[in-house]
Amino acid sequence: MRYLPLDASDRALMLARVGAADIDALFSDIPADKRLSALLDMPGSMSELEVERALTTMAARNVAAGSVPFFLGAGAYRHHIPASVDHLIQRSEFLTSYTPYQPEIAQGTLQALFEFQTQVAALTGMEVANASMYDGSTACAEAMLMAHRLTRRKKAVLSGGLHPQYSDVAATLAEMAGDEIVRMSLDVRASEDIGAEIDDSTSCVIVQTPDFFGNLRDLAPIAAAAHAKGALLVAVFTEAVSLGAVRSPGEMGADIVVGEGQSIGNALNFGGPYLGLFAAHLKHVRQMPGRLAGETLDADGRRSFVLTLSTREQHIRREKATSNICTNSGLCALAFSIHLTLLGEAGLRRLARVNHAHAVDLAERLGAIGGVSMLNETFFNEFTIRTPRNARALVEDLASRGVIGGLPVSRLAPDAGLDDLLVVAATELNSAADRAAYAAALAQCL
Amino acid sequence: MNIQGRPTRPTQASPARRGSFTGNRALDMEEALIFETGRLDASGVDIEHPAPFASRLGGHARAGEIGLPGLTEPEAVRHYVRLSRNNYSIDAGLYPLGSCTMKHNPRLNEKMARLPGFCDVHPLQPISTVQGALELIDTLARKLLTMTGMSAVAMSPKAGAHGELCGMMAIKAAIAARGEEKTRNVVLVPDSAHGTNPASAALIGFSVRAVPAGADGVVSAQSVRAALGPDVAAIMLTNPNTCGLFERDIVGIADAMHEAGAYFYCDGANFNAVVGKTRPGDLGVDAMHINLHKTFSTPHGGGGPGAGPVVFSERLASFAPVPFVVSGGEALGLVEHAGDSRAFGRMSAFHGQMGMFVRALAFILSHGADGLRQASEDAVLAANYVRASLGDLMSAPFGERTCMHEVLFDDRWLKDSGLTTLDFAKAMIDEGYHPMTVYFPLVVHGAMLIEPTESESKASLDLFIMTLRDLAMSALAGERERFVDAPLDAPRRRLDETRAARQPILRWTKPAPA
Numbered sequence: 001m002r003y004l005p006l007d008a009s010d011r012a013l014m015l016a017r018v019g020a021a022d023i024d025a026l027f028s029d030i031p032a033d034k035r036l037s038a039l040l041d042m043p044g045s046m047s048e049l050e051v052e053r054a055l056t057t058m059a060a061r062n063v064a065a066g067s068v069p070f071f072l073g074a075g076a077y078r079h080h081i082p083a084s085v086d087h088l089i090q091r092s093e094f095l096t097s098y099t100p101y102q103p104e105i106a107q108g109t110l111q112a113l114f115e116f117q118t119q120v121a122a123l124t125g126m127e128v129a130n131a132s133m134y135d136g137s138t139a140c141a142e143a144m145l146m147a148h149r150l151t152r153r154k155k156a157v158l159s160g161g162l163h164p165q166y167s168d169v170a171a172t173l174a175e176m177a178g179d180e181i182v183r184m185s186l187d188v189r190a191s192e193d194i195g196a197e198i199d200d201s202t203s204c205v206i207v208q209t210p211d212f213f214g215n216l217r218d219l220a221p222i223a224a225a226a227h228a229k230g231a232l233l234v235a236v237f238t239e240a241v242s243l244g245a246v247r248s249p250g251e252m253g254a255d256i257v258v259g260e261g262q263s264i265g266n267a268l269n270f271g272g273p274y275l276g277l278f279a280a281h282l283k284h285v286r287q288m289p290g291r292l293a294g295e296t297l298d299a300d301g302r303r304s305f306v307l308t309l310s311t312r313e314q315h316i317r318r319e320k321a322t323s324n325i326c327t328n329s330g331l332c333a334l335a336f337s338i339h340l341t342l343l344g345e346a347g348l349r350r351l352a353r354v355n356h357a358h359a360v361d362l363a364e365r366l367g368a369i370g371g372v373s374m375l376n377e378t379f380f381n382e383f384t385i386r387t388p389r390n391a392r393a394l395v396e397d398l399a400s401r402g403v404i405g406g407l408p409v410s411r412l413a414p415d416a417g418l419d420d421l422l423v424v425a426a427t428e429l430n431s432a433a434d435r436a437a438y439a440a441a442l443a444q445c446l
Numbered sequence: 447m448n449i450q451g452r453p454t455r456p457t458q459a460s461p462a463r464r465g466s467f468t469g470n471r472a473l474d475m476e477e478a479l480i481f482e483t484g485r486l487d488a489s490g491v492d493i494e495h496p497a498p499f500a501s502r503l504g505g506h507a508r509a510g511e512i513g514l515p516g517l518t519e520p521e522a523v524r525h526y527v528r529l530s531r532n533n534y535s536i537d538a539g540l541y542p543l544g545s546c547t548m549k550h551n552p553r554l555n556e557k558m559a560r561l562p563g564f565c566d567v568h569p570l571q572p573i574s575t576v577q578g579a580l581e582l583i584d585t586l587a588r589k590l591l592t593m594t595g596m597s598a599v600a601m602s603p604k605a606g607a608h609g610e611l612c613g614m615m616a617i618k619a620a621i622a623a624r625g626e627e628k629t630r631n632v633v634l635v636p637d638s639a640h641g642t643n644p645a646s647a648a649l650i651g652f653s654v655r656a657v658p659a660g661a662d663g664v665v666s667a668q669s670v671r672a673a674l675g676p677d678v679a680a681i682m683l684t685n686p687n688t689c690g691l692f693e694r695d696i697v698g699i700a701d702a703m704h705e706a707g708a709y710f711y712c713d714g715a716n717f718n719a720v721v722g723k724t725r726p727g728d729l730g731v732d733a734m735h736i737n738l739h740k741t742f743s744t745p746h747g748g749g750g751p752g753a754g755p756v757v758f759s760e761r762l763a764s765f766a767p768v769p770f771v772v773s774g775g776e777a778l779g780l781v782e783h784a785g786d787s788r789a790f791g792r793m794s795a796f797h798g799q800m801g802m803f804v805r806a807l808a809f810i811l812s813h814g815a816d817g818l819r820q821a822s823e824d825a826v827l828a829a830n831y832v833r834a835s836l837g838d839l840m841s842a843p844f845g846e847r848t849c850m851h852e853v854l855f856d857d858r859w860l861k862d863s864g865l866t867t868l869d870f871a872k873a874m875i876d877e878g879y880h881p882m883t884v885y886f887p888l889v890v891h892g893a894m895l896i897e898p899t900e901s902e903s904k905a906s907l908d909l910f911i912m913t914l915r916d917l918a919m920s921a922l923a924g925e926r927e928r929f930v931d932a933p934l935d936a937p938r939r940r941l942d943e944t945r946a947a948r949q950p951i952l953r954w955t956k957p958a959p960a
Binding site for chain 1: 456469477479480481484485486487488489490491493494495496497499500501502503504505506507508509511512513514515516517519522523525526527529530531532533534535536537538541543546548550551552554556557558559560561562563564565566567568569570571572574575576577578579581582585589592593604605606607608610611615618619640641642644645646647648649650651653654691692694696697720721722723724725728729737739745746747748749750751752753767782783790791792793794795796797798799800801802804807808810811812813814815816817818819820821823824826827828830831833834835848850871872875880881886900901902903904906907931933936937938939940941942943945946947950951952953954
């Protein structure tokens with residue numbers, strides 16, 4: 001087996017040193033009647049070529065997003081990733097290292113995390129960011145728990161503009177923990193009055209912008225309403241590129257900002273691994289979940305970086321930790337950070353502008369089709385249209401014509417009575433020809 | 447100092463390092479932060495300028511500077527390559543971190559995960575366009591069930607701790623379905639457990655009751671029975687445990703839990719020791735997460751991403767969360783909503799760590815039934831080889847007994863040297879090795895937990911053993927300077943962790959103008 005360096009003579013010599021008669025003697029603590037005598041019921045080892053054939057066949061049964069005009073977002077966005085990003089994250093020293101527990105020989109990871117934290121803080125308009133969470137949805141649920149700890153209250157109010165699966169994740173955790181949760185009904189046009197739901201027992205309101213339907217929301221009045229009742233505002237975003245064009249949640253008064261970082265530096269990957277971003281005020285840092293890289297000095301007085309404030313974490317504090325998180329999304333954070341460094345401020349702003357321009361163009365094309373109505377007043381690179389057909393059937397029809405046309409809202413919210421709504425995204429990757437092809441296919445399907 | 451006397455700041459002034467103009471020493475190079483070298487107007491990405499259009503941002507457009515420096519591509523590549531060179535990695539050397547399973551990461555797995563049919567597929571594409579992705583998840587799920595002898599699997603948890611949370615949620619849901627959620631709220635956790643176990647249980651309102659391990663390092667069914675009561679929901683037990691020992695009373699423990707109406711959660715972080723040797727389902731386990739990034743070698747990536755699918759026994763199978771793949775005639779389907787079922791909810795958006803699934807399946811297919819068993823056997827053999835080769839110099843807390851995939855030493859043998867476990871670990875760095883896991887598990891003073899994995903050749907193991915013997919003899923001979931100043935030759939000397947925690951600097955800030 002190509003991955004196993006020991007051969008039969010090595011094993012015999014090693015067993016002799018150990019003083020074991022045979023390999024099974026080393027497994028004698030397993031109850032005898034529970035030891036497997038036969039091999040597992042699966043095929044034997046395969047060559048690299050055989051594995052490659054098997055998996056390539058499987059992969060070929062999927063429609064790759066890049067092979068068709070593609071307009072799906074809804075929490076995961078297809079953007080161009082510079083070739084150097086994927087090359088750099090595959091450097092052995094990044095790819096095959098562990099969590100940087102021995103900082104003297106992990107400064108590469110630690111400095112990259114320190115830079116990442118600074119980038120995320122800048123992007124979100126917050127003072128401090130952690131070294132990443134699993135993804136946006138779990139970061140959102142952890143933000144809810146952090147708000148509960150900070151306010152010593154147990155009720156979260158979730159906006160109807162929050163991604164439905166983010167709401168599901170938060171609701172699952174709240175139900176299990178016995179905390180109260182208020183889910184506002186899906187709010188297609190950003191018209192809810194969430195401030196009216198906040199009372200003296202509310203720990204936090206959780207609001208997404210751009211929201212699930214693509215609307216841009218002004219968080220400032222919500223922050224004011226929350227703060228007036230001693231509650232916190234948790235701001236959520238699922239499209240990090242939007243922060244190159246729209247006001248940051250920090251500017252609008254958010255107390256905790258969480259989001260999905262996939263769209264910078266990370267591929268779609270059918271939903272994972274992704275990158276949870278988590279930022280807050282410095283005064284709240286001791287209630288933050290997750291790892292933090294910090295600056296210090298080494299014995300020679302040189303600037304160095306190390307994981308710090310770990311007394312918040314499970315390996316020290318156990319059941320009193322701020323979270324159970326251990327492994328996070330280190331390599332995805334690195335990809336994000338490299339891509340953002342390549343973009344820089346100027347590049348991110350240009351990228352965001354192109355995204356917005358493409359979405360505006362697409363909205364105009366689709367809105368011009370008879371029977372289709374555009375529901376957003378404002379948007380960044382994603383918006384919602386009402387169609388005269390069931391959107392789920394429509395999307396399958398579009399797929400059969402070679403166009404991935406967006407997300408039928410009913411897929412994530414089957415009981416909301418919104419079967420005719422389609423959430424559509426455009427990025428820099430959609431050409432004018434793609435957008436024209438979509439409009440033509442949609443017109444044919446109606 | 448931490449509670450075990452582990453020093454957290456350098457204790458002695460160090461011998462002077464020979465200076466250089468740049469601060470570099472040949473291939474060991476200093477690298478500034480991007481915030482010190484980048485420019486707001488520099489970019490390594492060329493982006494088109496769109497034709498004029500009417501903005502739909504409303505009043506939400508961003509004004510003012512964000513503060514994100516850019517680098518051109520050559521500068522960025524150099525920056526990250528230079529950073530990378532300050533990291534140790536499994537590709538560069540033996541990485542004996544106990545409980546972390548730093549085995550070889552096959553590059554085939556990276557290549558497969560990057561097939562456009564896997565990496566360039568959106569989680570919410572129409573189901574008809576993702577049949578291969580569902581097939582991959584379903585295939586991996588079935589392999590995990592075959593290896594564990596369990597009934598169902600939740601694929602969505604994103605890492606080990608997330609899997610623990612998932613498993614404990616299923617247990618909570620099962621207890622609630624019996625109407626006992628008010629009365630059963632205690633989870634038994636041995637002191638040797640990973641910190642994630644009590645943290646996961648506490649997140650959803652369980653209180654934690656410690657169960658002691660015996661002098662032999664394992665938990666007895668008797669001590670579990672003594673801790674059991676009608677208030678107990680479950681036990682969380684790592685097997686093989688964090689001392690590297692197989693919990694030989696495991697069947698008795700499972701029986702005790704079940705007789706008391708409680709569940710058995712097994713932390714499967716160390717499943718890599720027993721794949722193909724025994725099946726958790728046969729041992730009475732009700733739920734267990736599998737760290738794909740450990741057992742099946744999806745790379746650790748400097749701290750993630752991982753993946754932590756959870757397998758369930760028949761008792762808990764119906765409570766598994768959404769989503770899951772179902773076969774419906776010729777095509778595969780995906781259940782994304784709990785509906786009227788007993789599924790307890792949802793762990794995360796979308797369907798789990800697909801990129802990790804591809805890598806894990808490539809690893810499993812490559813090894814096959816024979817290779818998987820051989821890998822477990824080689825890992826256990828390697829750990830015992832290290833144990834037998836060092837046991838005369840270093841003290842083992844549980845005596846001469848056989849270990850599984852990792853071997854645990856304590857610091858009694860260092861007592862007269864005045865050196866600590868940390869000193870010994872840092873001296874390993876100067877010898878070109880990543881240290882073992884130190885000060886974990888907490889139940890053993892000055893713990894040194896060594897997991898060599900199946901990826902090392904005998905020559906590599908022999909050199910590692912000879913190095914540790916040389917260091918140990920040096921420590922016992924009182925050659926303190928080899929330890930207390932270590933590491934001398936790493937990119938950094940020991941760091942002041944106390945300073946980092948007391949005066950936290952968690953981001954770069956623009957220096958005030960002089």
